[in-house]
Amino acid sequence: MDWRPIHRWLGLVAGTIALILGITGAVLAVDSVRDAWQSVPAAADLPVAALAQRVSATISGAEEIRRLPSGDIVVYAFDAGRAMASRVDPADGRVLGPYRPSGLSHWFKKLHRSFLLGDAGRLGAAAVALGMLLLSVSGLMLMLRRMGGWRRLADRMRGSLVQRLHAATGRAVLVVLLLSSATALYMSAATFDLVVLDAGSEPDVVSVQIAQAELPAGRLPLLQGLRVGDLRRLGFPSAADPEDTWKVTTAQGQGWVDRYSGQTLAWQDATAAQRIHDWAMLLHTGEGAWVWALVLGPAGASIPLFWVTGLILWRQGRLPRPRLADNSPSAQADVLIFVASETGSTWGFAQTLHDALVRSGHRVHTNSLEHFQVGTAARRVFLLAATYGEGQPPAHAARALERIARTPVTAAQVAVLGFGDRQYPAFCAFAEALDAALGAQGWSTLLPLTRIHQQSAQEFARWGQDLARALGEPLELAYRPRLPPTTELQLLSRQDYPGGADQPAVILRFGLPAQRWRDRLAGQGLARFVAGDLLGVLAPGSGAPRYYSLASGRRDGFVEICVRRLPGGVCSGFLHGLQPGDSIQAFVRPNPGFALDGERRPVVLIGAGTGVAPLVGFIRANARRTPMHLYFGARDPARDFYFGAELERWLGEKRLASLRTVFSRVANGGGYVQDALHRDAGRVRALLARGAAVRVCGSRPMAQGVARVLDDILGTLRLSVAQLKAKGRYAEDVF
C-alpha cells in the first residue's frame, strides 16, 4: 500500500484545518495546567458525606456540589433569591471566593470543538480528527519504511533539516496525536448519540416523609462510602419539594438517597461507554492530570510545525518529471530506459542519458519502471533505480521485480545503474536486486551494475565513458544538476604544502560575506553551515560543481577548505591558482549524517591526507571540550602534515584530547592510520564501549581498511561498524 499520497493529501487538506485544533488545543492544555496548579483539591480519601456536611454548614441554600476536573470544589447555591457559585475549601467548607469560569477559555474551547459553527462545526472537527488519525497512521507507516522497520525506529534520523524536523517531531508526538484524535472521535460519537452514555431512564424514586426531621448529609450511608476524589456532582434535595432526593454522581455511577431515612433508593453503575468516555476526556483534555497536559500542549503546538515542514517537503517533492523530447513509442525503440525514482531526482539522469542516445541516432523510449516491457525492436535496456530507506524500491516500482520475472527474455542487453547514498546501510540495494533478478532470468549484460553516490555527476560521466566503449560509439553524459544559488567568497589567505605523491595541497581560507537578514532567516546562502558540510565550488566555465569538506563552521567566521591538486583537475587547478583577494562562486551543501550532533560522548576522528579537514573543523568547534581523539595518517611530516601547528595548539587547549599521527613514507613512521588503530585496539575498544562516535574521512580504500580494523575491535563488544552506522554513531566522508 502506498501511504505517501494519502499522507500528502490528508496533510494538505485536513492538516490545514487541524492548525486551528492544534493551536487551540495547546492553549487549552495550558488552561488545564493552570487550573490544576491553582486548584484547592480535597484529601484523597475525604468522604463525600463529610464534604456535604461542611458545605451545608457554611453555605445556606446549597443546591449542588461539583468537583471540577482540576480537583476544585464548586458549590452552587440559591439563597435569598440570588443564584451563587462559590469555590470552597474542602478541608473546612470555607468559601474561597466566587466561581467565575473564564470566558476566554470558553471561547477557545468552542473554537476547538466546533470552530464556533455549532453542530456543523462539530462534524467538521470530527472529520479533521479522523484526518489526524489517518495522518498519524500513514505517517507511522512512512516512517517505518524510511527507517527500515520497528527495530530501527529509535535510530538516528537522516536527511535534510526539514525532513528530520518533520519525521523526528512525528516520532516524538505520534502516540499523543493518535490518542488525541481517537479520543476526539469517541467524544464526537457521544455528542451525536452514536454512543449512548447513560444507563437508560432514571429510577422513579421519592423521599418518603416518615419523620419531621431530615438526616444531615454527614449521616447518609451512601455518601459516607464515596470518596470526593471520585465525585462528579452531588445534588441536594430541593427545599421546595419534600419528595425530592439526594442525587450523587461519581466515576462509578449514580445514586439516589432518601432525605429522611438516608436509605439508598437506587444505584445505577456507570455504563462501560461512560467509563470509556471519562478516560477519553482525561486523555484528550489533560484536565485533572497536569503532567499529561504538559505532554498534550506541545503535541498540539507541533501541528503548525508539521504543517510548515510538510508543505516545504511537498513542494520539494513536486519536482516535475522532465519532458522528454523524442520519446519513441516502446514498440519501435531500439533503446529502452526505465526509471525508478522516489523523489524524481533520478529522472534528471535519465533525461541526460535519453538525450545523449537520441543525439547518437537511437530511437529511445523512456518510461517509469513499473511499465517494464521489452519489445522485439529493443537491443539495449537501461534501468536507472534509486533505493529508498532499508533497500526498498521507490513506491511506484514496488512490483517491478515481479513484473520483470514475468517478462520474456529477449536478445537485448541490459545495464543497471543504481542511485543512493553510502551513508545508508543498504546502498543501492534495490538496484542490486534488479540486477540479480535480470541476471537470474538470463538477460545478457551490457555493463556490470554501477552505483552512483549522492547523485554524483562525475561518477555518472565515468559510467557514460564505459557505456560509450561498450556501445562502440561516442557518447558524453554531461549531467547538469539543478544547483542552488551561489555566493561570492573572497580568498583571505592560503597556506601551501608540498603534499604527498607530488600533488601539492593548499589550505584556503575565505572571508564570510555579510548576510542579508532575509537569507539568514530563510537559511539560504551561507546562513548555516558546520564543519563537515560540503562547499560546492564552481570553476569558471564549468557547470558541474566540485565538493570540498568544510574545515570551519559559520561560527568560526570564515570558510576553510583543504584542496589537493589533482592532475588535470579543472577545479583544483583553479583553486590552486587563487591569490588573496581573488573570488570564487560557491554554495554549501549540508552533509547531515556526518556533522557531529553535539552530544557529550567521546569522539574518535580518523582522517588521512586532506581528509583531516572536516575533522579539524570539529576540533576547532569543540568549545565544550568533548573528549576528541584524532588519528591522522599522512605521508611525510615535512610535506603533508596539514593543520599541524593548529593541532598542537588545540592539544594544549584541550580542544583535542589526544593526537596519534602516522607517516607512511617515513622510516618508523608507523605505517597507515589503520595500523595505528590496530596497535591502539585496547584503547579504541574502551572508547567505543563508552559510546564513542566515529567519523572517518579520506580515500575509499583507507575508509574500507579502517572499517575492517574497527570491525575486529568491535567484534569483542558484539558490535559492528554496520550497527554503529545504523545508529548514526559511525559516519564516513570518502572521496
Next chain:
Amino acid sequence: MSRPLMTTVAAACALALPAAAHSRPVTIATTLENYGGDGAYLAVYLTDAQGAYARTLWVAGGKAKYYTHLSGWNRLSSGDSKRLQGVTGASVGQGRTLRVTADLADALIDAGYEIRIDAAVEDMRDSPAEIRVPLSAANAGKPHAGRQYIQSFSFELQ
C-alpha cells in the same frame, strides 16, 4: 437587553387529558438573560395539583444526552414515552425569546396546575426549577423572573 423575538414556535398538541369539552390556546413567552454561555436547554411542562407530571409543552435543545441536566422534568416525565412527540426544537441562545403556543383544556386552568421550566446550559449549573408558576387566570400576563437563566416569563390565555 433582550434581542428581537427570534424563536417563535407553535406547538399544536393533541389533548392528553380526557373530558375536555373546551380548550383554549395558551401562549408562553420566555426571554433569557445574557448569562454568558451557550444556548440553553429548556423543558416547559405542566404538573398537577399533587405535583405529578401532566404534560410536556416544549423541549428546547436537540441532544438527548443532555436531558438528564433538565433533571426535574427528566425524572417526572420518564414514564411518558411520548413526551418529546412534536414538541422539540433548537436550544435558545442567551438574550433570545422562546414563544410556545399550546392548546390547553379549560379544566386545567385554576385547577392547581403549574407551568414549570427546567433549564440547563453546557458547562454551567443546572436549574431544575427555573420557573414554577401556577396556571391561573389571575397569573396570566404577569411577568415572572427565573432563578438563573430566565429574565422574564409570562403566559397569555386567549
